[in-house]
Amino acid sequence: MGAVADPAPDANVALLRRARGWSHPKLARRANVSHALLSKVEIGDRPLTPAVAAALGKALGVTMADVLVPASVAADDEQLLDVLRSAIRAFDLPDHQAVPGEQVSAGIEAADRHRRAVDVTALMPILAPLLRDATTHAHTANTAGAWSALADVHSTVYWLAARHRWTDIVELAIIHQRWAAEQQPGPLAIAIAVAVAVAVADSLRSKAARQLE
Incomplete structure (x- = not known):
């Protein structure tokens, strides 16, 4: 099955956060998630669940799907x-x-x-x-x-x-x-x-x- 190279969800969270110039604490506070959880998600130590993705998306002004980055197919x-x-x-x-x-x-x-x-x-x-x-x-x-x-x-x-x-x-x-x-x-x-x-x-x-x- 062919796939287009997409950023993984954890890497994408970091990209979205940095694009806005936000720190970990700022995004965590706006999304109402713990700073520790956000840090672990960004480095891939914790899976990005739909619930957390929805909260991060709302804080970032994007959809949950934009955060999760559905994998593209050929x-x-x-x-x-x-x-x-x-x-x-x-x-x-x-x-x-x-x-x-x-x-x-x-x-x-x-x-x-x-x-x-x-x-x-x-x-x-x-x-x-x-x-x-x-x-x-x-x-x-x-x-x-x-x-x-x-x-x-x-x-x-x-x-x-x-x-x-x-x-x-x-x-x-x-x-x-x-x-x-x-x-x-x-x-x-x-x-x-x-x-x-x-x-x-x-x-x-x-x-x-x-x-x-």
Whole structure:
């Protein structure tokens, strides 16, 4: 997957701050975050969460997306990204033709293999079709295993989107992963729902902060 060189979020915070001639304490005070946290974010010792990015963006007079710097993709990959966005928005629209569970399982194994290898080039083309297959299978089979498989695919979508700072896809992946896990409650589904609860809350807080900008 081709990518355009962009500053990482931590480096971008420092660039935005220095462009305004502000010190660490001044930005921290205006954003209502601790000086220590801001310093750690800028040097990469702490991840820049959406909530902190929204607070910094408001203080700097820019959007959260401007702070996070969504990673650019090469022109050839824009279509794949659009297809993924379309697939994740169709979480309640299964295809008419049933999809065998074995096909979904094989797709998940391939996606997990590419994810472990951090092989984004191989993962990106198969992720949207896999998401559609898993969605259709979950709706037609309506078993705990099928819904857990769909939640697993959304987890991989989240991993890819978070890696590239595609915040719109991140938010949908978090919400839909929890939704899928709650369709057929079971021990694994409950564990998934609990694991993403904090991320859901953080995403919603960030959205509210952006609306106030």
